[in-house]
Amino acid sequence: MTDTDAALALENAQQLLATLREQIGRVIVGMDGVVEELLIALLADGHVLLEGPPGLGKTLLVRTLASTLSLEFRRLQCTPDLMPGDVTGTVLLAEPGSGTHFSFAAGPVFTNVLLVDEINRATPKTQSALLEAMEERHVTAGGKTRPLPEPFVVLATQNPVEMEGTYPLPEAQLDRFLLKILLRSPSVQDLEEIVRRTTAPEVPAAAAVLDATALAGLRALVRRIALAPALLSALSRAVAATHPQCAAAPPAIRRLVRYGVSPRGARALALAAKARAVMAGRPHVATADLTAVFAPAMRHRLVLSFEAEAEGIDADSVLSEVAPLLQA
Secondary structure, eight states, X not given: OOHHHHHHHHHHHHHHHHHHHHHHHTTOOSOHHXXXXXXXXXXXXXXXXXXXXXXXXXXXXHHHHHHTBOSOEEEEEOOTTOOHHHHHEEEEEEOOTTOOEEEEEEOTTSSSEEEEETGGGSOHHHHGGGHHHHHHSEEEETTEEEEOOSSOEEEEEEOOTTSTTOOOOOHHHHTTEEEEEXXXXXXXXXXXXXXXXXXXXXXXXXXXXXXXXXXXXXXXXXXXXXXXXXXXXXXXXXXXXXXXXXTTOOHHHHHHEEEOOOHHHHHHHHHHHHHHHHHHTOSBOOHHHHHHHHHHHHTTTOEEOHHHHHHTOOHHHHHTTTGGGGOO
16 A cells, blocks of 8 residues: 555545544533544454443443444343353254254344443353454354354443442453443533433434445554554553563552453554554554553453552552553
8 A cells, every 4th residue: 555545545534433423422422532442442343341330321322333333233231140142142952844953043142243231240151151252253152163243343331340230250351352441420511411412302313324344444444554663662561561570560560460461452552552543544653542542451451469459549540650661
């Protein structure tokens, strides 16, 4: 791709993403930062975990994003009695006139966009049913491996783990989410606008903007964004420094972290930074891109020590000690 072609592709991407944001903004109020992070994950071909107390609009946000995509969308409502087969599908025994045979009834995971609502209200056994699908994009059931549709993205919501009736996600599953996005309470002005819109005679809706072909083109463009050697080195140093045994680890990491970020986390950070560069219309990753996506890409991959939990220290506070290493 020539420089002219790359510049044109970035310009077209910016126009498309601006339209996408505009449509989402017709429904969602006061979540510009959250929407940006959600779109970054979509462009980077990654799954997203949205965390926040009930009533902040997590499910509405996901449904609104899905309505802007000309893709198949399905929702899975997690409850303690949900079984793995309710997620992936089950093999059924049928008895037609010609004899006994088996058929596969596909679960809701066989879709393009899967909303897993309140994922941490499902039991660990059911949560683990998504591991293979999220990482390898296929499902094994009844002794046969079945590929999932392309594209495939999981957008999961969860309530804070301190709330009653929740099951913390295992580290292996958390690591499969590209970003963990935190939702905060709206400001007074945003709250007024939310009430006004949701109590009006006509509730606004978002129109479809992206189809599978356009999304594939955007994701291919993300892969072509340049990551300078100096920034790649800074990224690697920062991720390595999240491990307590690393010589470059800050004192806070050594004291407050049990396990650091995996190589999958480093890959997620690089892809998210490239996606943010596309949204900014730049053909290369900047330090600001790495800094902006560092916490969302890392916060769910750290395993904090009991000391950190006892002192009420969260992952973002610990990561702030490592973030300066991103400066190339």
